[in-house]
Amino acid sequence: MEDRKCHSGSRLSRTIIALTGFLCMCFLVALSQQTVVSGYADPGPTPDGTPFYLPLVMSVPTPTPTPTPIPAPGRIVYETRFDWTNNWEIFAMDANGSHKTQLTHHPERDSDAAWSPDYSQVVFASERIGADPPNREIYVMSATGDGSGATRLTFVAGKEYDPSWSPDGERIAFVSKRDGDWDIYLMDPDGTHVVNLTNNKYTDTDPSWSPDGSRIAFASDRHDPGQNSEIYTMKKDGTDVTRLTNNMYSDGDPSWSWDGTRIAFECFRDGNSEICVMNANGTGQQRITYNEVSDSDPSWQRWGDQIVFGSYRTGNGDVYVMNSDGSGVTQLTDNPFIDGDPCARPSGP
Numbered sequence: 001m002e003d004r005k006c007h008s009g010s011r012l013s014r015t016i017i018a019l020t021g022f023l024c025m026c027f028l029v030a031l032s033q034q035t036v037v038s039g040y041a042d043p044g045p046t047p048d049g050t051p052f053y054l055p056l057v058m059s060v061p062t063p064t065p066t067p068t069p070i071p072a073p074g075r076i077v078y079e080t081r082f083d084w085t086n087n088w089e090i091f092a093m094d095a096n097g098s099h100k101t102q103l104t105h106h107p108e109r110d111s112d113a114a115w116s117p118d119y120s121q122v123v124f125a126s127e128r129i130g131a132d133p134p135n136r137e138i139y140v141m142s143a144t145g146d147g148s149g150a151t152r153l154t155f156v157a158g159k160e161y162d163p164s165w166s167p168d169g170e171r172i173a174f175v176s177k178r179d180g181d182w183d184i185y186l187m188d189p190d191g192t193h194v195v196n197l198t199n200n201k202y203t204d205t206d207p208s209w210s211p212d213g214s215r216i217a218f219a220s221d222r223h224d225p226g227q228n229s230e231i232y233t234m235k236k237d238g239t240d241v242t243r244l245t246n247n248m249y250s251d252g253d254p255s256w257s258w259d260g261t262r263i264a265f266e267c268f269r270d271g272n273s274e275i276c277v278m279n280a281n282g283t284g285q286q287r288i289t290y291n292e293v294s295d296s297d298p299s300w301q302r303w304g305d306q307i308v309f310g311s312y313r314t315g316n317g318d319v320y321v322m323n324s325d326g327s328g329v330t331q332l333t334d335n336p337f338i339d340g341d342p343c344a345r346p347s348g349p
Contacts, residue, residue: 075143076299076308076332077103077113077122078319078342090124090147095301095321095344097332104147108134112162115345116189117169119143125161126150138163138174140189153191164207164216165189166236173197173207173216184218186236197238203229206253209236210280211260211302217244219252231265231282244282255307256280257300257324264298264307264324275309277324288326300324301344308332310340 074095081088088109093100103122104110112125122143127134129152136159141150154160158178165172171186178185183198184207198204202222209216216236219229223243228250234241245251249268256263260280267276269287273296278285289295293312300307301321306328308321314331317338322329333339 074119074303074345076319076342076344077115077143078310078333078339079111079113080333080335081317081338083337090122091339092122092143093332095303097319097330100333102147103141103143103145104150106147109136110139110147111341113341114164114343115143116140116165117167119345123153123163123165123172125163135159136161138172138191153187153189155191162206164209166209167211167213171236173209175205175207184216197234199238201225205229208254208256208263210256211258217254217256217263219250219254228268231263233280242282244278245285251276253297255298255300258302258304262300262324264300266296266298275307275326277307288322288324290326297341299342299344308342308344310342 075092076095077090077092079088080091087107088111089102090104090110090113091100091102106126106128108126108128108130110124110126110128113122115122120143121140123138123140125136126139127136129135129137135157137152138154138160139150139152141147156176156178158176160174160176163172163174169189172189173184173186175182176185179196181201182203182205183196183200184204185194185196187194200222202220202225204218204220206219207216208218214236215233217231217233220232221227221229223230228248229252230243230247231245231251231254232241232243247267247269251268252266254263254265262277263280264275264277266273267287272292273294274287274291275289275295275298276285276287291311291313295309295311295313297310298307299309305324306321307324308319310317311320316336317340318331318333319339319342320329320331
């Protein structure tokens with residue numbers, strides 16, 4: 001009985017193996033005659049005429065990552081003094097010096113222009129209220145117009161100048177003498193909620209926001225009142241004041257790099273102003289311009305590792321651009337008037 005079962009199982013196994021081999025042979029024959037349609041094998045129609053597809057094993061190529069686009073160079077605002085009127089006006093131009101456009105048209109001085117974070121507006125200082133002696137106040141205007149319709153933001157007897165818009169657009173830093181000495185203040189973009197950040201008897205000027213909006217770089221003579229200024233940073237609420245430079249001559253007008261790792265600034269290391277750069281913590285200070293005339297007002301472009309600045313190297317004040325190591329200097333303005341105090345921006349709306 002046991003032998004019969006074993007023999008019966010052997011015959012059944014042989015039958016299954018033979019049948020499996022026959023089916024495999026049929027499949028291979030069908031596969032050899034297949035056509036490929038949209039990545040699938042077509043062995044022909046089923047008995048009822050419905051097409052039947054067998055999926056093929058296909059390698060999927062690794063997708064090529066899309067590179068992050070780099071913003072194209074945009075516009076630069078700067079100020080020009082017309083010699084025949086001794087009046088300053090605000091202009092804008094492309095990063096290569098083309099398409100110069102006059103933004104303000106007023107008989108009194110307009111200067112200290114800076115971009116809003118969305119690049120739709122320009123904040124600036126103006127003496128257009130006609131006070132005697134002239135009283136400079138902070139205004140804002142559209143970046144695309146002709147300067148008409150500018151809105152006044154400050155209304156005090158003391159002079160205000162050098163505005164700087166926070167990266168989030170919520171606050172504007174500026175310099176004012178409204179309390180008797182030069183301090184750095186903050187206000188909302190409509191001129192409300194004014195706060196004195198430095199609030200001391202020293203001269204604090206030249207505010208510049210870090211790209212993340214957490215700190216403000218500025219110049220101050222608090223270490224040596226009435227003498228040379230140095231570069232400091234502080235938190236946006238005025239706390240944690242940190243000194244970055246310590247030199248025999250004044251350092252001022254700081255400007256953060258686009259990535260927040262470095263700061264460009266004016267340095268008076270040889271009796272005239274030059275451009276220097278340093279790490280954001282004050283280390284690695286180095287001079288990048290070497291001229292017998294003034295190089296000043298650095299502004300680090302946000303679209304690349306370049307700095308725009310003003311210089312008298314041709315005998316007349318003009319705006320230039322250079323790499324952050326001082327190489328590749330290119331002149332952007334060339335006219336009989338004085339151009340300076342540039343502020344750079346990338347392309348925007």
